[in-house]
Amino acid sequence: MLDKIGRETNEWDLVIIGGGATGLGTAIDGASRGYRILLIEQSDFAKGTSSRSTKLVHGGVRYLQQGNVSLVLEALKERGLLRRNAPHLVHNLPFVVPNYDWWEGPFYGIGLKVYDMLAGRHGFGHSKGLSREKTLEFIPTLEPAGLRGGVIYYDGQFDDARLAVNMAQTAVEQGGTVINYMRAESLIKQDDVVRGVTAKDLETGKVYELRAKVVINATGVFTDAIRKMDDPDAPGIITPSQGVHIVLDRSFMPGGTAIMVPHTDDGRVLFAIPWKERVVVGTTDTEVAGVSLEPCPMAEEIEFLLSHAARYLTKDPTAGDILSAFAGLRPLVAMGSRENTAAISRDHTLNLSRSGLLTITGGKWTTYRRMAEDTVDQAAVLAQLQERPSVTKDLNIHGFHQNADRFGHLSVYGSDAIGVREVLAEDARHADRLHPDHPYLAGEVIWAVRNEMARTVEDFLSRRRRVLLTDARASIEMAPGVAGLMARELGRDSAWEDEQTLSFEALARGYLAEGICPVDPGQKPWPKTLNDDGGKRTP
Numbered sequence: 001m002l003d004k005i006g007r008e009t010n011e012w013d014l015v016i017i018g019g020g021a022t023g024l025g026t027a028i029d030g031a032s033r034g035y036r037i038l039l040i041e042q043s044d045f046a047k048g049t050s051s052r053s054t055k056l057v058h059g060g061v062r063y064l065q066q067g068n069v070s071l072v073l074e075a076l077k078e079r080g081l082l083r084r085n086a087p088h089l090v091h092n093l094p095f096v097v098p099n100y101d102w103w104e105g106p107f108y109g110i111g112l113k114v115y116d117m118l119a120g121r122h123g124f125g126h127s128k129g130l131s132r133e134k135t136l137e138f139i140p141t142l143e144p145a146g147l148r149g150g151v152i153y154y155d156g157q158f159d160d161a162r163l164a165v166n167m168a169q170t171a172v173e174q175g176g177t178v179i180n181y182m183r184a185e186s187l188i189k190q191d192d193v194v195r196g197v198t199a200k201d202l203e204t205g206k207v208y209e210l211r212a213k214v215v216i217n218a219t220g221v222f223t224d225a226i227r228k229m230d231d232p233d234a235p236g237i238i239t240p241s242q243g244v245h246i247v248l249d250r251s252f253m254p255g256g257t258a259i260m261v262p263h264t265d266d267g268r269v270l271f272a273i274p275w276k277e278r279v280v281v282g283t284t285d286t287e288v289a290g291v292s293l294e295p296c297p298m299a300e301e302i303e304f305l306l307s308h309a310a311r312y313l314t315k316d317p318t319a320g321d322i323l324s325a326f327a328g329l330r331p332l333v334a335m336g337s338r339e340n341t342a343a344i345s346r347d348h349t350l351n352l353s354r355s356g357l358l359t360i361t362g363g364k365w366t367t368y369r370r371m372a373e374d375t376v377d378q379a380a381v382l383a384q385l386q387e388r389p390s391v392t393k394d395l396n397i398h399g400f401h402q403n404a405d406r407f408g409h410l411s412v413y414g415s416d417a418i419g420v421r422e423v424l425a426e427d428a429r430h431a432d433r434l435h436p437d438h439p440y441l442a443g444e445v446i447w448a449v450r451n452e453m454a455r456t457v458e459d460f461l462s463r464r465r466r467v468l469l470t471d472a473r474a475s476i477e478m479a480p481g482v483a484g485l486m487a488r489e490l491g492r493d494s495a496w497e498d499e500q501t502l503s504f505e506a507l508a509r510g511y512l513a514e515g516i517c518p519v520d521p522g523q524k525p526w527p528k529t530l531n532d533d534g535g536k537r538t539p
């Protein structure tokens with residue numbers, strides 16, 4: 001009997017390790033085909049890379065530059081499907097590529113026309129060249145010195161952690177079982193074939209033996225650790241690369257249009273994106289030696305983002321303007337060269353070990369559905385399950401609502417906004433604000449505990465609501481109130497409340513520019529080719 005899992009069964013078709021985009025997508029795909037699916041996540045859903053993305057549902061203009069047309073085509077198709085299946089969380093966003101050199105207008109203009117063409121009927125809007133005046137109309141705070149014009153194009157934007165939570169709910173609605181705070185500790189083998197997972201419930205300490213026909217490793221940058229549980233000599237296939245974002249007040253870039261810089265000094269794409277009343281600037285690409293659930297931004301990375309933001313914006317941001325800084329690790333699959341992570345493929349990889357452990361890794365958020373489909377196709381053959389086609393192309397994600405904007409600050413809940421409102425109406429205190437500067441209400445904490453598997457203060461303040469990422473200082477001020485509400489709902493005592501408040505504060509300090517990490521000696525010298533002029537971007 002599995003009390004936490006709440007099911008009488010202890011024999012699954014597929015057990016999935018990892019509750020990020022890849023694992024959750026795989027759980028939805030498998031469950032919606034009618035297979036018996038269990039997913040375990042060692043922390044909260046999307047605690048890893050999947051809550052730390054640039055929040056773009058995109059084909060990847062950068063991959064077009066690299067000539068990877070098939071990857072762009074696939075991603076553009078998935079972009080369209082995701083907007084159709086989760087319209088409450090995915091929306092169109094205009095991007096302007098500012099042109100300071102004479103060749104940039106025609107060059108990026110043609111490239112983005114190709115992007116439009118590849119999107120075909122899944123297109124989000126037509127790109128076009130802009131005059132200098134029009135460019136400044138779209139981005140009034142764009143650096144005007146030397147500006148010749150721009151090119152506007154369209155891509156998708158989303159709330160990554162909210163989508164992950166809604167995906168967990170979708171998997172459950174389709175008959176799957178998903179559990180957070182349950183860590184895979186070792187693999188169960190029978191006759192040298194993987195037949196399950198030994199997992200520990202990190203809240204109770206209880207250990208479970210979870211039997212499965214096939215075990216799927218969907219652990220992102222932790223992939224190699226699970227592969228080594230299977231075979232201690234398994235070679236590493238992941239080269240983790242850190243990407244950092246800084247979050248600034250909207251006054252640095254008011255309006256609803258993003259800036260895309262296709263080529264920074266060291267050859268990467270840089271974005272400044274309006275997101276939740278803030279501007280998110282990112283990202284870096286730093287090869288790192290180790291992996292962690294809580295990677296932290298290095299001083300050099302922050303400096304790089306600040307200096308590049310200053311080149312393109314009239315108001316130069318300083319470290320004191322940073323409301324939050326967050327780091328994520330890309331699970332890049334090494335393809336021979338480990339020298340330059342920016343050149344490593346973002347395509348996904350399926351790997352089957354000799355003992356039958358199926359590993360899915362690489363890819364990106366936008367392509368999770370396709371990755372999941374490929375994984376379940378493969379797993380079903382291995383497990384000798386009855387063949388059934390994937391149905392996720394046309395499967396709505398939990399919360400699906402065509403016009404969620406009408407719910408105001410509750411719009412991210414989609415159709416669940418009605419349920420949230422019912423919780424708010426239960427008690428006058430549920431409508432109390434959690435912080436004077438933010439619209440979030442006490443009843444949302446209660447909703448998150450009851451309906452979204454929020455177990456800790458961090459789960460609420462970082463991933464059910466994104467305050468840790470948009471205003472780390474305010475999130476620290478909110479923590480005691482959130483801890484109190486959660487303790488009552490979860491039946492915890494005041495010691496738990498205190499511990500939660502303190503540990504959240506310690507974590508959130510790492511998101512303030514003052515708390516950034518020193519350079520890790522295992523990290524590559526960085527930035528690789530940053531010019532030292534630090535000046536404005538002029539021809």
Ligand SMILES: Cc1cc2nc3c(=O)[nH]c(=O)nc-3n(C[C@H](O)[C@H](O)[C@H](O)COP(=O)(O)OP(=O)(O)OC[C@H]3O[C@@H](n4cnc5c(N)ncnc54)[C@H](O)[C@@H]3O)c2cc1C
Binds near residue numbers: 184222241361
């Ligand atoms: C800086 C940055 C920006 C990005 N921006 C974008 C973007 O804008 N658009 C886009 O499409 N993609 C983007 N990506 C890529 C995208 O975020 C990732 O490809 C995707 O989130 C990876 O998801 P995942 O599920 O494979 O890994 P993860 O999200 O890391 O999930 C793996 C999970 O496995 C769990 N786990 C590990 N070990 C165990 C264990 N022993 N037991 C149980 N659970 C375990 C971890 O806790 C973790 O939650 C970005 C990536 C980065 C780093």
